[in-house]
Amino acid sequence: MRITLRLGIFVATVLMLGAAAGTFAQAPGHRSTPGTPGMQMEEKKEGPASEESHGGMEMPDPMERPIPDDGVPRATETKGGQPLPFKLVNRVKVFELTAKPVKWLILPKFKSLPEIWATTWSYNGQIPGPMIRVTQGDRIRVILKNELPDPTSIHWHGVRVPNNMDGVAEPAITQQPVKPGETFTYEFTAKDAGTFFYHSHVETDRQIPAGLSGSFIVEPRRPGTRVGLDYTVMLQEWRVKPETGKTWPAMPAMSEPNFFTLNGKAFPATETLEVKKGQRVRIRFIGAGQFAHPMHLHGFPFKIVATDGFPVPEAARLTKDTVNVAPGERYDIEFVAEEEGTWIMHCHVLHHVTNDDLEPGGLILAIKVSG
Numbered sequence: 001m002r003i004t005l006r007l008g009i010f011v012a013t014v015l016m017l018g019a020a021a022g023t024f025a026q027a028p029g030h031r032s033t034p035g036t037p038g039m040q041m042e043e044k045k046e047g048p049a050s051e052e053s054h055g056g057m058e059m060p061d062p063m064e065r066p067i068p069d070d071g072v073p074r075a076t077e078t079k080g081g082q083p084l085p086f087k088l089v090n091r092v093k094v095f096e097l098t099a100k101p102v103k104w105l106i107l108p109k110f111k112s113l114p115e116i117w118a119t120t121w122s123y124n125g126q127i128p129g130p131m132i133r134v135t136q137g138d139r140i141r142v143i144l145k146n147e148l149p150d151p152t153s154i155h156w157h158g159v160r161v162p163n164n165m166d167g168v169a170e171p172a173i174t175q176q177p178v179k180p181g182e183t184f185t186y187e188f189t190a191k192d193a194g195t196f197f198y199h200s201h202v203e204t205d206r207q208i209p210a211g212l213s214g215s216f217i218v219e220p221r222r223p224g225t226r227v228g229l230d231y232t233v234m235l236q237e238w239r240v241k242p243e244t245g246k247t248w249p250a251m252p253a254m255s256e257p258n259f260f261t262l263n264g265k266a267f268p269a270t271e272t273l274e275v276k277k278g279q280r281v282r283i284r285f286i287g288a289g290q291f292a293h294p295m296h297l298h299g300f301p302f303k304i305v306a307t308d309g310f311p312v313p314e315a316a317r318l319t320k321d322t323v324n325v326a327p328g329e330r331y332d333i334e335f336v337a338e339e340e341g342t343w344i345m346h347c348h349v350l351h352h353v354t355n356d357d358l359e360p361g362g363l364i365l366a367i368k369v370s371g
């Protein structure tokens with residue numbers, strides 16, 4: 001409580017200083033006028049200690065509550081992580097993300113299981129959220145609309161952004177949470193090339209496992225190594241009751257996940273990558289969930305060419321066949337597909353290659369190499 005109060009004072013002080021400097025009216029982030037950056041300083045002065053937040057004396061246990069599923073429609077999109085189109089406005093790439101609940105098919109009928117429709121919180125009705133793909137040096141504006149029942153925000157994970165664009169809304173350090181029905185505009189320049197992602201920064205242990213994340217890829221200004229296939233894959237876990245689709249945020253110990261997805265699908269519904277013999281393949285792993293996944297590739301050793309978006313110098317590149325992708329981490333690996341055949345890549349925590357304890361499932365994908 002004391003920490004929360006101090007934070008409240010800190011935030012109020014920051015707000016007052018900002019107001020004194022007269023910077024907030026023009027600063028990016030205003031939520032009432034989509035497309036016009038500006039801060040939310042008209043909002044309440046206290047910190048995160050509202051009755052519903054974790055700062056109160058009565059701390060609700062979020063693990064007890066499934067994601068509300070009343071009236072949640074099935075997604076109309078069938079594929080997650082699709083490249084997000086943008087509008088070019090005065091040389092700014094403008095993207096729109098709408099946070100909203102959808103039921104997401106993570107697995108069609110499999111063995112004794114029915115179709116598994118998880119109740120998710122999505123961006124634009126996709127799990128994972130759409131891929132934002134830009135070029136180093138681009139000016140980017142992302143308009144977030146909140147159609148969730150709860151407040152939310154977006155944090156740009158690993159991306160160097162101005163402090164007031166960092167999305168930390170719980171605790172409310174860099175912005176106030178974006179309430180249901182409101183919008184908030186993020187704007188920044190993509191300084192670094194690499195593999196990043198975006199995710200909610202409100203009630204994170206509930207909202208991120210509910211689905212609120214997506215990839216953020218920045219291409220280098222000067223193109224690097226040419227590859228035949230550049231595949232981004234987000235690793236996530238779910239706790240879903242197969243019969244009802246009731247979905248709980250999956251946390252260690254409290255409620256073990258029973259489904260595991262690569263780009264929103266559990267094997268055998270995961271994608272099969274198709275490449276030609278001799279092609280160079282880059283796979284960008286993003287640990288979007290709460291568990292570490294040692295991803296193992298059959299058939300080919302690979303090099304780790306980037307960690308958390310930063311390139312690894314040639315001489316320091318490890319040759320591996322397994323890379324442990326922990327929560328929040330990114331690894332870019334590259335290999336040459338030099339042998340024909342269908343090779344698999346999978347998590348080596350073997351519970352993670354099951355669907356509700358039935359094998360084979362979860363974090364497996366196939367790479368088909370043809371001549």
Ligand SMILES: [Cu+2]
Nearest residue numbers: 293347349352
């Ligand atoms: Cu795993």
